[in-house]
Amino acid sequence: MTARIINGLAISQQIREELGKQVEGLKRQGVAPGLAFVLVGDNPASVSYVRSKNQGCEEIGVSSHTFQLPLETTQAEVIELVQRLNADPTWHGILVQLPLPAHIEEHAVINAIAVAKDVDGIHPANLGRLLRGEPTFKPCTPAGIQQLLLRSGHHPQGKHVVICGRSNIVGKPLAAILMQKAPGADATVTVCHTRTRDLAAMTRQADILVAAMGRPRAITADMVKEGAVVIDVGNNRVADPSRKSGFRLVGDVDFDAVVEKAKAITPVPGGVGPMTVTMVLYNTVLAAGGGAALQ
Ligand SMILES: NC(=O)c1ccc[n+]([C@@H]2O[C@H](COP(=O)([O-])OP(=O)(O)OC[C@H]3O[C@@H](n4cnc5c(N)ncnc54)[C@H](OP(=O)(O)O)[C@@H]3O)[C@@H](O)[C@H]2O)c1
DSSP states (O other): OOOEEOOHHHHHHHHHHHHHHHHHHHHHTTOOOEEEEEEESOOHHHHHHHHHHHHHHHHHTOEEEEEEEOTTOOHHHHHHHHHHHHHOTTOSEEEEOSSOOTTSOHHHHHHHSOGGGOTTOOSHHHHHHHHHTOSOOOOHHHHHHHHHHHHTTOOOTTOEEEEEOOOTTTHHHHHHHHHSSSTTOOOEEEEEOTTOSSHHHHHTTOSEEEEOSSOTTOBOGGGSOTTOEEEEOOOEEEEOTTSTTSEEEEOSBOHHHHTTTOSEEOOSSSSHHHHHHHHHHHHHHHHTTOOOOOO
């Protein structure tokens, strides 16, 4: 079996078109959605992520601005900026680009973001709501994965989803989303990590396998059940002297081998990545009062 490719770029574009119409509607009601980015330092990957989110905002008519602070900014100064943005009605969403420099405690900054403007869905109050199955801003990468599954015809209901990785931004919230007794969910979820005994025995049980480990090509074909749906969250830079940049991106899945065994698979790049940015836009429209009809 050769897998169908789940095209994250196309699905992302479809959602952005829906969002663009919602933004037009909000503007007709006198609401101009706005998203503020807080960037500390000039880490190239962070700068590039913020740039692509800014471009996404422009594409759907959301105004955005990057508040860039020097690397040596103190935690108190970052929190002061976040509080200023909390109080400014121009900004419906605030996104603090992570990771922050080592001298700043991330949780302290995240906790300072107004719950109603936390479009990354990482404030503890929003994560608590997520776990309780209440309306909230879903964290963007897991929300994007849910949309990829639904819009490619692979509803998770009743399926065994095995997630490799238990981070606070991917594995844990994805488990919380897909296990809910809710439309677009109702899966049976297993979460694996570095202390999982016999990872392959777990992954081979997956109807839907999600790899979010940060380990290039760690999921090999022998770890995948014939006909499984495979979602590759991994975004790893590996050296490639043939490229001008000196590197290329590979996922956590051995794509070339797994594509022959899976029913459907996301590529890297062009799978989960674009969806993450799109769900930031979705949450911003939601924060501004749009009611985008996504499950
Ligand atoms: N495309 C996107 O939009 C997007 C967004 C976010 C992240 N990512 C990518 O997704 C990957 C994961 O990101 P993250 O932030 O969730 O990473 P993370 O915080 O480093 O967490 C990695 C998780 O994988 C587990 N793990 C690592 N090696 C493993 C192994 N050999 N066997 C089983 N479990 C293993 C770890 O287990 P322990 O908990 O036991 O250490 C941990 O729970 C990275 O490549 C990242 O770049 C992509």
